[in-house]
Amino acid sequence: MHDVIIIGAGPAGNHAALDIAKAGFSVKVYDWRTEIGDKLCTGIIGQSCFNEFPPSKDEIYRSTSSANIVSPLGKTYLVDHNNPQAYVINRISYVKSFAEKAIKAGASYRLNEKVISLNITDREVTVTSESNGRNRKDTCKAVIIATGFGSPLLKMAGLGNGGVKKFLTGCQTTVYTEDLSRPAIFLGSKIGRGSFGWLVPTQNNQALLGLATSRKLNGHMDNLTEMLKAKGYFKETEGPQQKWGIPVNPSTPTYNNRALSIGDAAGLTKPTTGGGIYYSLLSGKLAAQTLIQALNQGDLSSKQLKPYESEWKHLLSNEISLGNVARRIFESLRDSQIEFLISKLMTDEVREDILESSGVSFDWHGGIIKNAFMHSVFGKYLGILTPEINQKPSDIRSPGSIEAA
Secondary structure, three states, X not given: OEEEEEEOOOHHHHHHHHHHHHOOOOEEEEOOOOOOOXXXXXXXXXXXXXXXXXXXXXXXXXXXXXXXXXXXXXXEEEEEOOXXXXXXXXXXXXXXXXXXXXXXXXXXXXXXXXXXXXXXXXXXXXXXXXXXXXXXXXXXXXXXXXXXXXXXXXXXXXXXXXXXXXXXXXXXXXEEOOOOOOOEEEEOOOOOOOOEEEEEEOOOOEEEEEEEEOOOOOOHHHHHHHHHHXXXXXXXXXXXXXXXXXXXXXXXXXXXXXXXXXXXXXXXXXXXXXXXXXXXXXXXXXXXXXXXXXXXHOOOOHHHHHHXXXXXXXXHHHHHHHHHHHHHHHHHOOHHHHHHHHHHHOOHHHHHHHOOOOOOOOOXXXXXXXXXXXXXXXXXXXXXXXXXXXXXXXXXXXOOOOOOO
16 A cells, blocks of 8 residues: 555646655556646746746746737737746656656656546545556555546545636647747737737747637637737747646635645636646645645544645635636726726836836736735726725735635
8 A cells, every 4th residue: 555646747746746755655646648747838937936946957948037918909018027037948847857856756657547536435545547448446545636627536535625616728839930039918809808818939939829718719719829920920830729727716625534636636726827837836845744744643634634725725825816806807807998907007107016026926926916906006097997906905915715616
């Protein structure tokens, strides 16, 4: 019997495997894919993630200290900083590096093997997997579900309480471009109301073109591709469009007897952008800490594993709550309102106060959102267009606890 089985070899699962193996416990990781780290993702991390979970030089495509924001009418606004704010990384290599370290620490991996069921009793967890038409069973003391969005295993483990009710659909492809020096963000109903598009340069004149929407795609990715190609942003596309689901609300509870959920499986992403690498790594780290203590004490009850959820809520709940407020506002805006707000946001004084201040972080969007809400000038414009935020300053600073999704 293994001490821990982890289902999913993404950033959350691999980092949890590394920490648990380093503590001397036996860990096995299952993943249905044939290659570790092979998941649709734009692969951007901020300075906090870079410092806490540093990639190697070979895993970094480029750093960026600036970005273009393109309004619904096609006006381009530059946001610029003196120092790097984000890093575009080779996601597959980056995620794989944690698995390689975990294997060196003693963890084992079974790829191309899909876990199809869980059975949790007071004594153990039985994991049933399938590969090449054949089923096999394995047992462990505790299981971590790190499968990504929408796994039926969550319900089997008594996690998630009905699943994620709020999610985005991401769609992305690779394009060939020239002279694209910084990422660009595209807004407006031509892309899709409540949606945003991106064009992120990687390497060798390639870039990732994509969008995220809370509505059906309905050809919006085709519209974005045709529009940007016609305007000369890129020359040709490479490969098909690929889609994936992005949860934007935690799916609680994330703990139960002998079971934890982490990363996208727990719904831990930024509601503003859907980015999940940093939150995944943080949740994997916190889950490992909780399980190591529980294993040392020989108690894997729900009560003993509850501190994991308390810890990630302490760290992330304010960010997620503020992000959800910002997303609700964004999804309610018409093109004319977005155009108006961007024009006000990009005046020198407001831009410097909100977007280019020293406290701005790509990993922690709450600071930007609070700056916008509380700004003496921009906050008034927001209040006029979105009465929802006309609340007390204390309400904005402490938007409340995260409820079950």
